[in-house]
Amino acid sequence: MMIRQSFIEMNARERAAALLDPASFRELLGPFERIKSPWLPLQGIVAQADDGVVLGRGLIDGRSAFVASIEGAFQGGSMGEVSGAKIAAALELARRDCERGRPILPLLLFETGGVRLQEANLGLAAIAEIHAGIIAVREFVPVVGVVAGVVGCFGGMSLAAALCTRLIVTRQARLAMNGPEVIEQEAGIGELDAADRALIWKLMGGEQRYATGFADDLVDDDAAAIATAVRWAVAMGVEAEPRSRQISQYMARLAAIDAQHPPTPVALRRLWQTDPVA
Amino acid sequence: MEVLRYKYPAKRHVTHRAHVGVVGSGDLEVLFEPSTDQDAHVLVTTSVDGFATIWKNVLDRFFGRYDYVASIEINDFGATPGTVMLRLEQAAEASQA
Numbered sequence: 001m002m003i004r005q006s007f008i009e010m011n012a013r014e015r016a017a018a019l020l021d022p023a024s025f026r027e028l029l030g031p032f033e034r035i036k037s038p039w040l041p042l043q044g045i046v047a048q049a050d051d052g053v054v055l056g057r058g059l060i061d062g063r064s065a066f067v068a069s070i071e072g073a074f075q076g077g078s079m080g081e082v083s084g085a086k087i088a089a090a091l092e093l094a095r096r097d098c099e100r101g102r103p104i105l106p107l108l109l110f111e112t113g114g115v116r117l118q119e120a121n122l123g124l125a126a127i128a129e130i131h132a133g134i135i136a137v138r139e140f141v142p143v144v145g146v147v148a149g150v151v152g153c154f155g156g157m158s159l160a161a162a163l164c165t166r167l168i169v170t171r172q173a174r175l176a177m178n179g180p181e182v183i184e185q186e187a188g189i190g191e192l193d194a195a196d197r198a199l200i201w202k203l204m205g206g207e208q209r210y211a212t213g214f215a216d217d218l219v220d221d222d223a224a225a226i227a228t229a230v231r232w233a234v235a236m237g238v239e240a241e242p243r244s245r246q247i248s249q250y251m252a253r254l255a256a257i258d259a260q261h262p263p264t265p266v267a268l269r270r271l272w273q274t275d276p277v278a
Numbered sequence: 279m280e281v282l283r284y285k286y287p288a289k290r291h292v293t294h295r296a297h298v299g300v301v302g303s304g305d306l307e308v309l310f311e312p313s314t315d316q317d318a319h320v321l322v323t324t325s326v327d328g329f330a331t332i333w334k335n336v337l338d339r340f341f342g343r344y345d346y347v348a349s350i351e352i353n354d355f356g357a358t359p360g361t362v363m364l365r366l367e368q369a370a371e372a373s374q375a
Contacts, residue, residue, distance in 0.1 A: 011300055012300075030297070031297045031307070031309055032295060032297065032309060032311065041279065041323075044279040045279065045325070046279055046301055046323050046324065046325045046353050046354065046355055047301070047323075047353065048300070048301040048307060048353060049297070049307060049309055049351070049353065071300055071302075073300045073301075073302030073303070073305065074300055074301050074302055075301075
């Protein structure tokens with residue numbers, strides 16, 4: 001009998017290796033290169049030698065791939081100048097290789113609160129480059145994203161996840177523009193109680209995001225199951241009409257909602273359920 | 279944040295470099311590689327100030343048992359001495375793999 005291996009409990013490096021073909025992971029700009037944040041120590045914060053992003057080359061079903069895996073335990077997986085640049089540069093190089101007829105499959109493992117506040121504009125600029133990078137490379141190859149949890153994926157990086165050709169989530173994942181604490185802080189506890197875990201997962205949890213069409217696959221917290229889902233997502237190929245281009249459909253959906261009487265999470269599933277392909 | 283440096287006489291040869299751990303709450307990362315001279319060197323960057331004596335105690339104990347001629351960089355985010363010792367042993371073991 002196969003024993004389930006928790007993906008969520010793995011660190012970023014283990015996750016990267018687990019999703020590529022066995023023994024094919026080769027790290028780039030690893031910790032011994034010491035390409036770390038120059039800004040955190042100036043603010044009295046201990047930096048990590050890889051700045052929280054594990055980058056590597058490898059294979060997916062024998063096809064050339066790169067993986068960028070964000071370490072959620074370091075500064076909440078936040079995107080700083082260096083960590084953001086690692087992902088943006090990898091996407092840029094992948095696009096160039098694709099243009100030269102050497103396709104490279106990008107695999108992005110999101111575990112991030114979004115921009116690193118200590119690096120503010122530099123982090124935001126890097127996130128914008130990541131967005132542009134995904135949009136450019138997804139013309140050639142499917143960009144596959146995974147949000148496993150427990151940090152989830154928030155802020156500008158939730159937009160990056162949304163731009164992926166296919167997004168895989170677990171039930172433990174959360175995907176949202178603003179995190180619950182931010183919403184409570186800005187709009188008050190009447191708007192959202194950040195301590196109400198059941199409510200938060202109903203609103204932005206993986207199951208809800210899958211049921212409302214913001215994620216393409218819902219899988220168990222199992223490394224083998226996620227690896228299989230990644231291969232399925234790659235096999236589906238590029239998307240002619242990615243979610244981010246379906247503007248009129250999403251505008252119509254939003255227009256049909258009465259902001260004074262917002263639908264419950266269950267009602268939203270009925271409203272936004274993705275139509276089965278005819 | 280505090281930066282501490284230590285030096286130990288050592289004999290055992292280090293063959294490979296090894297990296298373990300994460301700079302996350304209650305944890306630390308250890309970069310373990312061959313030293314460039316005859317001594318072992320430890321560079322500690324820790325988020326918690328004022329524990330230099332405890333760091334020295336943990337490192338004395340580690341090098342008492344494993345006298346590797348290693349250059350060790352530790353990036354600590356409030357790990358307990360027990361966790362520090364475990365990570366150091368894990369790194370030493372991985373460097374021999």
